[in-house]
Amino acid sequence: MINEALTSIKGIGPGREKQLHKLGINNVSNLLVYFPRSYEDRRKIFSIKELENGVTAGVVGTVVSIMEKKPRPRLSILDITITDGTGPMKIVLFNQGYKKNFYKKGQRLYAYGKAEFQYGSMQMNSPQIENLGTDAMPDTGIVPIYPLAEGVSQYVVRSSIRNWFDAHHTMDEIMPPEIRANYMTMNRYDAFKEMHFPSSSESYEKARYQLAYEELFIMQSGLALLRNKEQCHVGPKMEPDGVLMEQCKENLPFQLTGDQERAISEISQDMQDERPMQRLLQGDVGSGKTVVATLSLVKAVENGYQAVIMAPTEILATQHYEGITELCKHLPINIALLTGSTSKKEKDRIYEELQNGTIQLIIGTHALIQDKVQFKNLGLVIIDEQHRFGVNQRAALQHKGVYPHVLIMTATPIPRTMTLSVYGDLAVSIIKEMPPGRKPVKTYVVDSSYKERLRVFFGKEMTTGHQVYVVCPLVEESEKLDLQAAEELFLELKDYFYKSFDVGLVHGRMNPKEKDEVMQAFHEGHIQLLVSTTVIEVGVNVPNATIMCIEGAERFGLSQLHQLRGRVGRGDIQAYCILVSDSKGDVSQERLRLMESTHDGFELAEQDLLLRGSGQLFGLAQSGLPDLRIANIIKDIDILVQARNDVLSYIREFGIEQLEKYMKLELEKRFGEKFLRILYN
Known part of the structure; x- marks a missing residue:
């Protein structure tokens, strides 16, 4: 009934149907979950x-x-x-x-x-x-206010929804009866009706709680089923740390931080279990995740397995390859690098040596998931910045082994609330401590009247041999204008510094080869100032860069600004992040001031969610999970924890099969085929 065509509702003809399509509403089901963004008391x-x-x-x-x-x-x-x-x-x-x-x-x-x-x-x-x-x-009454698109009025949305409720008086219940008995104070039909047309503030709050709980229970059920699927398999059980691990630790040119030690210990324990590891390693920019990854890879090799690390770009894969090769230079480990620009002759050699087991450790990009890549005995898969890969790409790499251990790394700080929802099927290790000797990046918010002073400052830093990033915002709706502004700024700076320094430009319209060439030239110090419209690749390390100047800073999220700030201050030299914004809005100003005072990426990520709303959750498009329509994962953390605990209790009491029986249809509806393919492949 709910998946019926919109035209089945009284008052919706082809014209009105077209208007609703503009809002992404294609059937009755979409219409009923198109909840108001606010309400007005017009009683x-x-x-x-x-x-x-x-x-x-x-x-x-x-x-x-x-x-x-x-x-x-x-x-x-x-x-x-x-x-x-x-x-x-x-x-x-x-x-x-x-x-x-x-x-x-x-x-x-x-x-x-x-x-x-x-x-x-x-x-x-x-x-x-x-x-x-x-x-x-x-x-009159408490009137719903819906998000709209051009040419669509509140009346069109309101009357369409009201006409559906006038013609129907029931709705299918979807939760297990035991859960309904404990948590549902009204039936689903009434809860939906109250969300659209509240009869009072109290009944609205009850309906909202119930539907937010239902939404989070469904999400946690999906994650529990995923977790269960992984835990049913038997993976490569490894021995406690041996000689190779000890040698690797002894040869490190620095002391591990407490957080790194803890993460390594948690990963080792997981790899010594026969259930395949599914762990998320979160570490702020520059916190030393690569060392933790290297020791995990060494452990797999020590146990006679092959290991792989996949990064989203060639430049990042090459950087991992150089870093890991350096950390393992005293060890008898055969390491290779495979990217799109690896020569055919070299690729053929790698394919052969991976298949016969000569190569024990390989680092690469999407090139690793090609059919020609076959492993002799894959034991560990590490995926860096996993939100940059699609669900199917990740699965393709995992399937090259027999249930290998999986470690996912990210430098994007994810608040606890998000970890529970998006990554509820993974164990989590966090590295917060920075390696000794790192100086916090000094952050300043200025407006465009500082233009001349900033250029003088850039010149002073570059004269001492340092490098500068200047990042311009780029959003899809105004891509052409943004690109034009960036190109103008590039020409302006090039002209300003033409006698003294080389200025480069990198933007999204360039092909990957051109982009990599410019980034490489900056990395090697041939370019002193880089103007960029794209978010500079996460993890690209240019220790010589000391200034990150971000134009139109109010157009970036706090987490994004923090990521960009993390591109500088990689060495022991004082670095600076300058946020240029002419925005007078209170929220913009509050967000930018937070950047000046806060260096903790996790705290900034929490604040970002509070200030900007949960919206499209980080990585959801990639993880196969749907957007939340009612629940807010920051404000509803208590409901989220309750739903998670209830899912686990339900499984203990009634079994995972019973949960699957009740939730499968809803999971299919909300998560789509992609999710079910992962669950049942």
Whole structure:
């Protein structure tokens, strides 16, 4: 019933169906989960005489005059005066002169907005307006406000949803009966109806809690089934650390931090179990995850297995290869690098030596998942910055061994709330401690009036042999304009420094080979200042870079800004991050000030989620999990933990098969075929 066509609802013809498609609503199911973004309390209709300055209210009145004024070029003001018998009120619309034909004298209107006493009369600037018939009354009560697209009105969404509820009085229950008995205070139909058209604040809160719990229970059920699938298999059980591991630790040119020691110990324990490891290694930029990865790889080789590490780009794979080769130079381990630009002759040699077991450790990019890559005995798979790979790519690499251990690494700090939801099927190790000798990057927020001073500063740093990043924002909607702005800035800086320093440009429209060449030139010090429109590859290490200047900083997320800041300050030299923003918005300013005072990536990630909303969860598109529609993983952490515990308790009491029986259909509906393929492949 719920997957029926939209046109099955009274009042939706082809025209209205097209409008709803603009909102991503393609069937009844999509429509019912298109929840309001906010609500307005319109339970009382005020008379104009009752209005007080600054009050947000709704009034009904009849149009008595319509006048358009054009006080200056590019500004038009449309004044619509209405009266309800108790007095007049002006509705003022800016730059909407085209609407003067929408309204006529004698028409009844409902206006909802902020009332202000200005120029001797009461007025509302740009209120929401409903055109009422002779006897019609406006939507009152607690009214839902939906996110809209151009050409779609609140009325279209509201009436479509209301008409579905008017024609139906039940909805299928989807939760296991035992869970329903404990947590569901209303049936599903009533909960959905309350979310769209609340009868009171209390009943809305109950409905929201119930549907948020249901959403998180479904997500945690999916993760539990994934975890169970992995734990059913028998993987490569390894011995406790031996001579090779000891040698590797002894040859390290530095002391391991406490967090690194702990992570290595947790990974070793997992690899000594016959159940395949599924672990997430989170470490802030520059915290030393590569060392932990190297020791994990050495452990696999020591036990007679092959090991692989896959990175999202050639430059990052090459960097891992150089770093790991250096750390293992005293060890009898055969290491290879495989990327798209490896020569055919070299590729053929690698394919052969992987198959016969001569190569014990391989580092590479997507090239590793080609059919020609066959291992003799794969025991450990490490995936770096896994959100850059699709579900199928990760699975393809894992399937080259018989249930190998899997370690996923990320430098993107993920808050605990997110780890529980997105990575609920993984154990987690966190490295927060920075290696000794690292100086925190000094961070400053400035506006564009600092332009000349910044250039002088860049010049001073480059004169001492250091390098500079200048990053411009790039968002899809304005890609051409952004690219143009970046190219102009590049030419400007090139011209400014032309006698003294080389300036490079890297942007998303360049092909990967060109991009890599510029990055390589910067990496090797041939370019002193790099202008970039793309987020510079996570993990690319240029120890000589001491300045990260970010233009239009308010357009980046806090986690993104923190990642960019982590590109500098990799050595023991003082580094600087300069955030340039002319935004006067309170939220933008608050976010940027946080960057000045906070260096903890995890704290910034939490704040980012609070300030920007959970939206598209990190990596969800890749992990196969759906967006959350009701639950907010920051604000609803208690519900998330409750749902997780209840899923585990349910499995203990009734068994995983019973959970699967109840949840499979819903998992298929929400997670799609991709998720089921992973679950049942």
